[in-house]
Amino acid sequence: MAALLGRSCRKLGFLSSGHGARRSVSTETGKSLNLYSAINQALHIALDSDPRSFVFGEDVGFGGVFRCTTGLAERFGKNRVFNTPLCEQGIVGFGIGLAAMGNRAIVEIQFADYIYPAFDQIVNEAAKFRYRSGNQFNCGGLTIRAPYGAVGHGGHYHSQSPEAFFCHVPGIKVVIPRSPREAKGLLLSCIRDPNPVVFFEPKWLYRQAVEEVPEHDYMIPLSEAEVIREGNDITLVGWGAQLTIMEQACLEAEKEGISCELIDLKTLLPWDKETVEASVKKTGRLLISHEAPITGGFGAEISATILERCFLKLEAPVSRICGLDTPFPLVFEPFYMPTKNKILDAIKTTVNY
Amino acid sequence: MAISRLSSRSNTFLKPAITALHSPIRRHVSTDTSPITIETAVPFTSHLCESPSRSVETSSEEILAFFRDMARMRRMEIAADSLYKAKLIRGFCHLYDGQEALAVGMEAAITKKDAIITSYRDHCTFIGRGGKLVDAFSELMGRKTGCSHGKGGSMHFYKKDASFYGGHGIVGAQIPLGCGLAFAQKYKKDEAVTFVLYGDGAANQGQLFEALNIAALWDLPAILVCENNHYGMGTATWRSAKSPAYFKRGDYVPGLKVDGMDALAVKQACKFAKEHALKNGPIILEMDTYRYHGHSMSDPGSTYRTRDEISGVRQVRDPIERVRKLLLSHDIATEKELKDMEKEIRKEVDDAVAQAKESPVPDSSELFTNMYVKDCGVESFGADRKDLKVTLP
Numbered sequence: 001m002a003a004l005l006g007r008s009c010r011k012l013g014f015l016s017s018g019h020g021a022r023r024s025v026s027t028e029t030g031k032s033l034n035l036y037s038a039i040n041q042a043l044h045i046a047l048d049s050d051p052r053s054f055v056f057g058e059d060v061g062f063g064g065v066f067r068c069t070t071g072l073a074e075r076f077g078k079n080r081v082f083n084t085p086l087c088e089q090g091i092v093g094f095g096i097g098l099a100a101m102g103n104r105a106i107v108e109i110q111f112a113d114y115i116y117p118a119f120d121q122i123v124n125e126a127a128k129f130r131y132r133s134g135n136q137f138n139c140g141g142l143t144i145r146a147p148y149g150a151v152g153h154g155g156h157y158h159s160q161s162p163e164a165f166f167c168h169v170p171g172i173k174v175v176i177p178r179s180p181r182e183a184k185g186l187l188l189s190c191i192r193d194p195n196p197v198v199f200f201e202p203k204w205l206y207r208q209a210v211e212e213v214p215e216h217d218y219m220i221p222l223s224e225a226e227v228i229r230e231g232n233d234i235t236l237v238g239w240g241a242q243l244t245i246m247e248q249a250c251l252e253a254e255k256e257g258i259s260c261e262l263i264d265l266k267t268l269l270p271w272d273k274e275t276v277e278a279s280v281k282k283t284g285r286l287l288i289s290h291e292a293p294i295t296g297g298f299g300a301e302i303s304a305t306i307l308e309r310c311f312l313k314l315e316a317p318v319s320r321i322c323g324l325d326t327p328f329p330l331v332f333e334p335f336y337m338p339t340k341n342k343i344l345d346a347i348k349t350t351v352n353y
Numbered sequence: 354m355a356i357s358r359l360s361s362r363s364n365t366f367l368k369p370a371i372t373a374l375h376s377p378i379r380r381h382v383s384t385d386t387s388p389i390t391i392e393t394a395v396p397f398t399s400h401l402c403e404s405p406s407r408s409v410e411t412s413s414e415e416i417l418a419f420f421r422d423m424a425r426m427r428r429m430e431i432a433a434d435s436l437y438k439a440k441l442i443r444g445f446c447h448l449y450d451g452q453e454a455l456a457v458g459m460e461a462a463i464t465k466k467d468a469i470i471t472s473y474r475d476h477c478t479f480i481g482r483g484g485k486l487v488d489a490f491s492e493l494m495g496r497k498t499g500c501s502h503g504k505g506g507s508m509h510f511y512k513k514d515a516s517f518y519g520g521h522g523i524v525g526a527q528i529p530l531g532c533g534l535a536f537a538q539k540y541k542k543d544e545a546v547t548f549v550l551y552g553d554g555a556a557n558q559g560q561l562f563e564a565l566n567i568a569a570l571w572d573l574p575a576i577l578v579c580e581n582n583h584y585g586m587g588t589a590t591w592r593s594a595k596s597p598a599y600f601k602r603g604d605y606v607p608g609l610k611v612d613g614m615d616a617l618a619v620k621q622a623c624k625f626a627k628e629h630a631l632k633n634g635p636i637i638l639e640m641d642t643y644r645y646h647g648h649s650m651s652d653p654g655s656t657y658r659t660r661d662e663i664s665g666v667r668q669v670r671d672p673i674e675r676v677r678k679l680l681l682s683h684d685i686a687t688e689k690e691l692k693d694m695e696k697e698i699r700k701e702v703d704d705a706v707a708q709a710k711e712s713p714v715p716d717s718s719e720l721f722t723n724m725y726v727k728d729c730g731v732e733s734f735g736a737d738r739k740d741l742k743v744t745l746p
Contacts, residue, residue, distance in 0.1 A: 058586075058588075059586065059587060059588060062587070062656075062657075083588060083592065083593070085554075085557035085585075085593040085594065086524065086525070086554040086555060086557050086558060086585055086593065087557050087558055087559060089559055090557075090559065113522075113523075114523065116523075117558075117559070117560075153443040153444045154444065154445075155444045155445065155506055155508070155522075156509075156522060157508070157522035157523060158444075158445065324720070324721075326720055326721060326724060327724070329504070329720055330444060330495060330503075330504060330505065330506045331495040331503060331504075331506075331714060331715065332715075332717065332719070332720040335717055335720055336720065
């Protein structure tokens with residue numbers, strides 16, 4: 001229950017993406033859209049701009065269980081937008097084959113929790129295809145989209161964050177958007193990127209996050225992190241839905257005189273080390289937060305790399321506020337989640353180290 | 354409707370008149386165990402094996418028990434529907450109403466030593482295995498007294514003492530698991546079998562075919578039951594399967610197609626399958642059934658099928674109505690007696706719900722229990738390893 005109340009703060013509309021010279025779309029206006037509509041727009045544009053692109057997965061024909069694929073089958077036909085039977089391994093393998101023939105295969109896995117039967121295909125086939133064929137073949141046209149993350153009552157199999165498993169596979173890219181505007185630009189970049197990409201969409205934000213999204217075709221570059229809030233005392237790094245929680249913690253910390261710098265990683269593999277390094281060299285402190293369990297989570301990789309690069313500049317140990325080391329629980333979700341208060345607590349501890 | 358042929362023995366008291374309602378010498382709501390033979394409405398279709406006979410041996414007591422158990426299951430699912438809408442049950446809730454005949458028919462043919470494993474539509478299977486209503490409702494509401502101590506929820510009911518292995522979220526994953534159970538049974542020479550239930554959606558998972566091959570290769574006593582309710586979530590079988598004849602998809606594994614809305618046909622098929630599996634190895638049973646609710650409580654169930662279709666099935670094939678007609682036409686009970694029974698069951702379910710509502714939520718320390726076995730000394734860390742740190746019990 002508490003998780004619901006905590007999360008309801010998101011209903012206040014998405015907190016605006018801050019200053020930063022990199023993003024030219026930041027000041028553009030557009031239509032007010034939620035996350036699933038933004039993704040839907042991106043898919044419409046992708047299919048429109050490339051006649052050799054396909055969207056398929058379980059139940060995508062009628063629009064999908066989260067409505068991300070609404071209208072695609074009607075507009076582009078059942079030969080390009082179609083349903084598959086219930087077989088994730090088959091779906092991804094099929095997508096790899098389609099991509100190997102030079103097409104853009106945009107595969108939907110209904111929930112990230114169901115991606116594991118396809119894990120072998122992604123790790124052993126997709127990630128290594130170009131490498132082992134000496135660049136004769138590749139499946140760069142493959143993009144796998146999956147909703148991930150907690151939703152308040154999802155339980156064991158509708159709430160998982162499996163990004164860490166995929167970040168361990170050289171040969172693919174892992175991208176996670178934080179908002180509707182970001183999602184559209186990032187998804188178009190992923191689809192057009194000449195490498196296989198796994199795109200995790202924070203399902204909590206499908207309806208909750210609303211933002212102005214430009215209507216035209218635009219792409220946001222991959223492997224570029226963004227400083228969405230500037231500060232001097234501590235650097236916070238996160239991705240996806242967790243950023244809203246972190247932003248709330250930053251606001252509260254500001255009331256206590258702590259100036260926080262918040263970075264959206266966007267692309268987890270390969271991640272933008274330079275931006276994070278520059279930030280930590282400025283602030284001297286780092287806090288990473290993600291929903292996935294703490295042990296072996298992607299925060300560990302960020303922590304180790306930053307330690308290597310910024311050891312002498314660090315004023316305090318790197319802090320990780322993450323999910324607990326348990327299966328994603330049912331009734332215990334509020335205890336499991338890395339909440340605003342846990343993050344705020346850690347910010348204060350780190351600053352006062 | 355079943356054409357009945359009453360065995361002569363059981364009717365020495367009554368005159369052949371069916372108007373026993375008016376006769377002064379009335380039978381009580383029957384607990385007669387003398388055999389009755391009833392013919393199933395729909396014949397069996399078989400693949401690579403003989404069909405069992407359409408004449409099912411049963412008794413008044415058994416048919417009455419079918420009625421009672423199915424009415425109880427139906428009532429439970431409807432109560433779960435209201436509880437979900439009242440937000441007392443959270444998460445995902447997949448209801449089984451319409452498919453009750455499968456659960457009761459199967460139980461009638463097997464013992465508690467035979468194992469059952471299914472996916473997430475498991476409330477009625479749990480009750481069939483002897484689970485208590487209050488345990489089911491507690492688990493649905495995430496309370497400590499639930500059958501999985503409140504940690505599993507709707508999709509994860511288990512009952513070890515009745516060999517009910519649950520309750521699985523990922524469809525198809527329970528199939529190789531079930532074949533493993535069958536292997537253990539064969540190894541221990543238990544003379545028991547495993548019923549592995551899966552749906553028409555899961556029938557397209559690669560794991561099924563891997564498991565079938567292994568089961569057939571090693572002659573495992575595994576009975577794979579495809580609960581074909583014609584829709585995998587919102588996708589009709591003709592859209593997802595090249596061959597919707599699921600009982601034939603085992604290729605080299607024999608199969609049987611059964612009217613899953615007829616509890617007696619289900620009983621006959623399961624009995625036949627058990628004998629087959631113990632002697633010859635795996636067999637597939639395709640149960641032709643139907644669910645009235647949508648895939649889950651988030652699915653209205655009417656966007657991919659018409660309301661006419663749903664009400665049509667309810668009128669013509671409803672398993673409880675079928676058994677009610679049997680009971681009435683064979684004079685085993687009167688309408689009033691059956692209605693009284695349903696009233697009692699309703700009260701039973703309401704009492705169980707009330708009792709479950711009173712039970713406490715599990716303690717927060719339960720978040721960390723049952724991950725590993727004792728004495729691993731593994732620590733579970735919370736945020737930043739400072740405040741929340743527990744050594745797993």
